[in-house]
Amino acid sequence: MPNTFDVIVLGGGPAGYVAAIRSAQLGMSTALIEKEKLGGVCVNIGCIPTKALLHSAYIARLLREAKDFGVDAGTVKTDYGVAMQRSRRVSDQNSKGVEFLMKKNKITVAKAAGVLQPGRKVKVGGEVYEAKKAVLIATGSRVKGLPQIGLEINKTTVISSDEALFLEKAPGSLAIIGAGAVGMEFADIFHAFGTKVTLIEALSRILPLEDVEASDTLTKSYKKRGIEVIPGAKVKKGTPGKDKVTLEIEAGGATQKFEVAAVLMAAGRAVNTEAIGLAECGVQVTDRGFIKVDQNLQTTAPGYYAIGDVAGPPMLAHKGSREGVYVTELLAGKKPQPIKYDNVPSVTYCHPEVASIGLTEDQCKERKLDYVVGRFPFSANGRARGTGETEGFVKILRDKKYGEILGAHIVGEHASELIHELAVARANEYTVEEVELAIYAHPTMSEAVAQAALDSLGRAIDM
Amino acid sequence: MATNVYMEALSPTMEEGRVVKWHKREGDAVKTGDTLAEVETDKAVMDLVARADGVLRQVSATEGQTIPVGNVVAVIAAPGETVGAAPAAAPRPAAPPGAVSGQRGPAPGDGSGERGAVPSVATSADATRVKASPLARRIAKEAGVDLKLVTGTGPGGRVTKRDLETARRGVQVEARPTAGQPTPQREVPLPAPRSQEIVSEGPAYDDVPLTQIRKTIAKRLVTSLGPIPHFFLTTEVDMERAAEARDALNKQLGDQGKVSFNDVIIKATALALVKHRACNAWFQEGHIRYWNEVHIGMAVAIEDGLITPVIWNADRKSLALIGREAKELAEKARSRRLQPAEYTGSTFSVSNLGMFEIDQFTAVINPPEVGILAIGSIVQRPVVMDGQLAPRRRVRITMSCDHRVIDGATGAAFLKTLKQMLENPLAMLL
Numbered sequence: 001m002p003n004t005f006d007v008i009v010l011g012g013g014p015a016g017y018v019a020a021i022r023s024a025q026l027g028m029s030t031a032l033i034e035k036e037k038l039g040g041v042c043v044n045i046g047c048i049p050t051k052a053l054l055h056s057a058y059i060a061r062l063l064r065e066a067k068d069f070g071v072d073a074g075t076v077k078t079d080y081g082v083a084m085q086r087s088r089r090v091s092d093q094n095s096k097g098v099e100f101l102m103k104k105n106k107i108t109v110a111k112a113a114g115v116l117q118p119g120r121k122v123k124v125g126g127e128v129y130e131a132k133k134a135v136l137i138a139t140g141s142r143v144k145g146l147p148q149i150g151l152e153i154n155k156t157t158v159i160s161s162d163e164a165l166f167l168e169k170a171p172g173s174l175a176i177i178g179a180g181a182v183g184m185e186f187a188d189i190f191h192a193f194g195t196k197v198t199l200i201e202a203l204s205r206i207l208p209l210e211d212v213e214a215s216d217t218l219t220k221s222y223k224k225r226g227i228e229v230i231p232g233a234k235v236k237k238g239t240p241g242k243d244k245v246t247l248e249i250e251a252g253g254a255t256q257k258f259e260v261a262a263v264l265m266a267a268g269r270a271v272n273t274e275a276i277g278l279a280e281c282g283v284q285v286t287d288r289g290f291i292k293v294d295q296n297l298q299t300t301a302p303g304y305y306a307i308g309d310v311a312g313p314p315m316l317a318h319k320g321s322r323e324g325v326y327v328t329e330l331l332a333g334k335k336p337q338p339i340k341y342d343n344v345p346s347v348t349y350c351h352p353e354v355a356s357i358g359l360t361e362d363q364c365k366e367r368k369l370d371y372v373v374g375r376f377p378f379s380a381n382g383r384a385r386g387t388g389e390t391e392g393f394v395k396i397l398r399d400k401k402y403g404e405i406l407g408a409h410i411v412g413e414h415a416s417e418l419i420h421e422l423a424v425a426r427a428n429e430y431t432v433e434e435v436e437l438a439i440y441a442h443p444t445m446s447e448a449v450a451q452a453a454l455d456s457l458g459r460a461i462d463m
Numbered sequence: 464m465a466t467n468v469y470m471e472a473l474s475p476t477m478e479e480g481r482v483v484k485w486h487k488r489e490g491d492a493v494k495t496g497d498t499l500a501e502v503e504t505d506k507a508v509m510d511l512v513a514r515a516d517g518v519l520r521q522v523s524a525t526e527g528q529t530i531p532v533g534n535v536v537a538v539i540a541a542p543g544e545t546v547g548a549a550p551a552a553a554p555r556p557a558a559p560p561g562a563v564s565g566q567r568g569p570a571p572g573d574g575s576g577e578r579g580a581v582p583s584v585a586t587s588a589d590a591t592r593v594k595a596s597p598l599a600r601r602i603a604k605e606a607g608v609d610l611k612l613v614t615g616t617g618p619g620g621r622v623t624k625r626d627l628e629t630a631r632r633g634v635q636v637e638a639r640p641t642a643g644q645p646t647p648q649r650e651v652p653l654p655a656p657r658s659q660e661i662v663s664e665g666p667a668y669d670d671v672p673l674t675q676i677r678k679t680i681a682k683r684l685v686t687s688l689g690p691i692p693h694f695f696l697t698t699e700v701d702m703e704r705a706a707e708a709r710d711a712l713n714k715q716l717g718d719q720g721k722v723s724f725n726d727v728i729i730k731a732t733a734l735a736l737v738k739h740r741a742c743n744a745w746f747q748e749g750h751i752r753y754w755n756e757v758h759i760g761m762a763v764a765i766e767d768g769l770i771t772p773v774i775w776n777a778d779r780k781s782l783a784l785i786g787r788e789a790k791e792l793a794e795k796a797r798s799r800r801l802q803p804a805e806y807t808g809s810t811f812s813v814s815n816l817g818m819f820e821i822d823q824f825t826a827v828i829n830p831p832e833v834g835i836l837a838i839g840s841i842v843q844r845p846v847v848m849d850g851q852l853a854p855r856r857r858v859r860i861t862m863s864c865d866h867r868v869i870d871g872a873t874g875a876a877f878l879k880t881l882k883q884m885l886e887n888p889l890a891m892l893l
Contacts, residue, residue: 302779337618402601404624429596429623 005031007331008122008131009138009324010114010276013040014317015308016138017098019324024105026332031129032107033114033122038098040140042317044091049165050185052087054349057192061351069388080170080193087165116277120303123277133331134303137283137291138324139272141309145265151177151238157245158238158263161186170195171261175247177235178267179206181348184218186264188350191227198228198260200249202267205231207348211360211409213395218411221352221391238263271310286312295338297327319344343426347416352391355419358407358426361397370400374432374456378412380463381451382443389413394448396422396432398456403431414445421449432456465544466515468537470530472612473502473509474803480504480511481529481675482536487519493539500524500536505679506770506806507799514611515539594621602627676768688827691746692866695825698878700885702841702856708888712782722786724858725761725815728838730785731884732813733757733777734891739877743810745831746868752831760809760829761789763796770796771829773809817841823859833865834874836881858885 007023009016012034023030037044056078063073102109115123120131143160145153153160161182170193176183179201191197199206199222205215206222206229222229233251245263249256271289278285282301284292290313291299291306298305305327308320322339329336348354364371374396378384392412399406408422425435436453440446447462454460470480480502487499498510499519513519517539524536593610595603599622603610606627613630615622705727712722736743736757745752757778760771772792774785795801814826815838826837839859846855860881864874884890 402598402605404598429598429617431597431601434597 003127003129005029005108005129005131006133007031007136007328008033008114008120008129008134009136010116010122011040011138011140011272011308012038012098012109013138013140013308013320014042015140015320015324016040016136017101017324018321019136019138019307019328020107021101021105022325023328023331024107026328026334028133028328028332030105030107031110032102033110033112033124033129035111035113037095038102038109039091039095041142043094043098045162045165047317048094049087049091050161050189051349052090053083053165053189054185054351056083056086057189058351060192065388078170078193080190081168083193084165084167114276116281116283116304118281118301131303134305134327136324136327137276137278137299137304137306137310138308138320139276139310140320141269141271141315143265144268144270146177146235146238146267149235149238150240151235151263151265153265154240157240157243157261158265160265164190164264172196173260174198174262174264175200175245175258175260176264176266178202178265179229179231180209180266181207181346183264183266184348184350184354186266187222187227191225196228198230198258200233200235201229201231202234203231207354209346210348210354210356211395211407212362213393214354214356214409214411217352217392218350218354269309269315273310296330297323314341314344314346316344316346340427343423345419345423347419349416352389352412353415354409354411355415356407356409357419357423358405359397360407360409361395364397364406369406371406372398372400372456372458374398374452374454374460376448376451376455376460376463378445378448381445381448383445383447384412386443387413394418394452396435396449396452396456398432398453403433405430405432405435410449412445412448418445418449421446465520465538465540466517467535468499468511468513468519468539470502470524470532470534470536471511472532473511474504474506477504477506477532479529479531479675482524482526483508484526485522487513489519489522491519492542493517493519503675505675506803507676507801511536513539517541517544594619596621596623598624599627606631676770680768686830691828691830693825693828693863694866694871694874695861695863696871696874696878697823697859697861698882699857699859700882701846702858702885705885705888706841706856716783720783720787720790722782723789724817724841725813725838726782726786726789727888728815728836728860728885729759729761729774729777729789729813730780730782731881731888731891732811732836733759733774735877735881735884736811737778738880739873741873742834742864742869742877744833744868745810746833746865747831751833751868754810756810758809758811760806760812760832761792762812762814762826763793765797765799770801770806771809771812772796772801772806775808811835813838817858823861825861826863828863828865830865833868834877835863837861837863 006028007030009020009030009032012032016032017038020030020032042048060076060078063076066073110124112125116135117123117128120135122129122135143162145151145158145160151158155163164186170190173196174190175198176187177200179199183199184207187197187199201208205212206219207215219229230249230251233249235247235249236255237248239246244259244261246257246259247263273285273289273291278291281304283304284300286292291310293299293306293311297307297311307323307327309315311323326336326339343357345355345357361373375393377393379390384390389412392415395409396405397407405422405426408419410418432453436450440450451460451462455463473480483501483503485500487493487497493499493513494516495513497513499513500511501508502511519537520540521538522536524530530536594615595610596617600610602624608627610622613622613626616626617623702724705724709722709724709727716722740753743754743757756776759774759777761774762769762771774780774788777785792805795805809829809832811832812829812835814835816824817838817840820840823839824837826835828835837860841856841858843854844857845852846857860878862874862878
């Protein structure tokens with residue numbers, strides 16, 4: 001049977017393509033079905049191109065401040081279109097990389113829309129693929145607008161990240177609705193390219209899921225730079241015109257009305273669960289629209305598994321990839337370690353970067369945990385002073401009795417890299433003392449991690 | 464440095480163990496992992512293994528002797544080492560100052576948070592390095608838990624915080640039952656009738672001490688038939704079509720295994736329970752736990768009693784897989800090699816005395832479960848079908864119900880579904 005495989009993966013994003021590779025490594029014949037480019041949102045219209053654009057933004061800011069460092073770059077001119085083109089090349093390279101990995105692992109790739117059918121089958125165009133072991137649903141998610149207040153995405157004046165990533169020019173002014181990771185990153189990018197940015201968040205602070213101190217530091221940093229930040233704001237009405245949008249928002253008891261060239265919707269995502277035959281196969285969804293799964297990520301239909309965004313939050317590429325590995329190892333009869341969902345790092349790549357793992361301080365309070373805070377500011381770190389990147393801090397929440405690292409929060413340059421030391425520590429149940437036991441090279445940003453660990457024990461050296 | 468050999472808790476409910484046989488003798492060289500002795504627990508005969516390298520000394524427990532968990536039964540000493548007086552049941556011998564060269568450095572995680580010289584748990588003579596995360600070590604140390612007695616589920620079997628939490632909960636949880644059916648007790652012979660004519664040659668009676676498993680069965684059974692208000696429902700099921708289905712399946716399977724009637728009944732029971740959750744429950748202090756998963760306890764007669772190994776998620780397993788698992792578990796049960804995790808946690812039980820030519824019987828509920836099926840022999844009986852007398856293979860199934868949870872109509876509805884499944888095995892595919 002040419003169309004029979006051990007494992008069929010529906011969706012070629014970071015959950016699906018990683019699952020396909022691991023499946024093939026484990027000796028299972030594997031097919032991957034993807035209707036668009038391999039790599040999914042992450043590689044094509046998400047993580048990867050935004051990181052390219054953020055680096056362009058970083059360079060622009062660096063050059064503007066370079067005079068202080070003895071380098072006069074003159075008047076810095078930026079061109080969003082050029083930065084965008086470069087980000088596209090980066091995405092394409094990554095997508096081709098995934099394609100190469102599919103070939104290398106002898107994975108059958110079908111570039112078409114797949115629809116699930118009962119009996120572990122998937123209809124792909126005119127053909128029907130059949131899985132001997134399992135079908136993995138990894139169809140991911142997409143951006144969503146707020147049609148109830150008139151802000152339906154029209155792709156010209158009301159846009160999502162999907163359009164923002166393909167603009168030839170940075171807009172003169174931009175209101176970003178939603179100050180989670182996506183909103184924060186685009187605020188950083190467009191501000192660096194000369195756009196007047198207004199960042200609007202419904203909850204009481206930007207980055208509402210992060211530790212309060214992280215939100216505070218970023219609020220200060222953005223305001224200092226000239227980005228308008230309006231938290232606790234309710235968008236009452238949005239009226240898109242031909243080349244502008246009139247917004248009416250209510251914040252702090254007052255209503256204000258203003259015009260912007262464009263609105264970027266960065267609030268929330270919807271999972272792709274429509275028209276893929278879920279109901280026909282008995283795959284149920286939760287009240288919130290995610291696919292219902294058990295602890296092995298099997299759906300309500302035996303032989304159908306869900307991984308990545310469709311399987312529930314956190315909707316992060318690296319969480320999806322791990323789920324893909326986990327499920328394929330289960331299918332191959334291995335006994336993978338259960339996924340620790342409380343140990344998935346969360347990173348926002350704005351400047352300064354924000355990275356965290358585990359509980360926030362507020363969550364420790366809510367759970368009535370007996371904890372001690374260890375803190376160390378980068379302003380006291382020699383390396384950070386040298387590079388002029390003194391914004392931010394490392395904050396470690398230590399369990400008072402046993403020294404468990406309950407949570408860690410880093411704001412600062414390279415926070416996205418620094419967090420992994422604490423991810424490894426938590427995954428292996430190291431206590432604060434094991435972190436401190438290591439010898440840290442001097443001078444490095446990483447020393448701030450050790451000093452925060454020491455501070456939680458009441459004996460920081462450099463502060 | 465000598466290492467004590469303790470009577471270990473080899474099952475979650477074990478309080479004492481009887482030394483069945485020593486595999487190593489006083490003076491034998493032993494290596495970590497070697498079986499020192501066979502110990503009969505309340506559930507099975509298990510191996511007591513060496514936790515250090517050295518020479519076995521001071522064997523203080525004799526074969527047949529029952530020793531409480533935690534007591535010292537021997538010592539493993541270094542070759543040539545003189546061992547002092549019989550060691551007390553201290554949790555761990557203290558390291559004599561400077562006894563071992565190459566001592567490990569200070570361990571992390573001293574409670575005070577200082578760089579104190581806390582001896583690491585594993586010293587070079589006490590070669591029983593327990594794999595555990597630093598956090599688990601710290602918690603175990605403060606809670607006084609011996610990490611050796613905790614099953615690790617982390618990478619490479621290391622003990623994690625979660626394992627300690629599970630172990631702690633396990634101590635509080637009531638022992639899961641093994642009682643399943645009123646097996647014929649191993650009868651203590653009655654005194655011979657005092658008749659002038661009959662002169663017995665042997666003693667008038669033998670006193671047989673209770674084995675650990677008989678003690679447990681006795682304990683469990685009185686907590687069942689005593690306080691649980693049982694009632695019984697019997698139905699007769701036509702097995703002709705189930706027999707045909709089974710034969711067809713076995714033909715298909717060839718030499719890849721065999722499906723028995725019992726496997727078919729287990730699968731049908733599990734599927735019927737999915738539809739009748741009221742019967743798939745545990746009666747517990749203050750609440751009823753209705754299970755969403757179906758784990759079938761399968762009563763297996765063993766030489767000295769019975770035990771109910773569990774077929775996990777039987778409703779979702781194929782008949783072939785159930786057949787394989789049932790065979791494996793029964794073999795393990797008979798050789799008394801079942802691990803505790805394999806005979807605890809069932810949500811409903813099935814007891815089958817068909818092979819003993821019992822037409823029908825009643826089984827004793829396996830608390831905290833609320834129902835058990837007693838399966839009799841499959842026998843040809845004359846049945847009137849469409850006005851004609853026909854020989855049909857029939858089986859009588861009796862369900863014992865806990866009236867605190869199951870009412871007559873509830874149990875009857877479940878049995879009706881089960882009967883329909885067995886009489887029309889294709890329904891199992893729905």
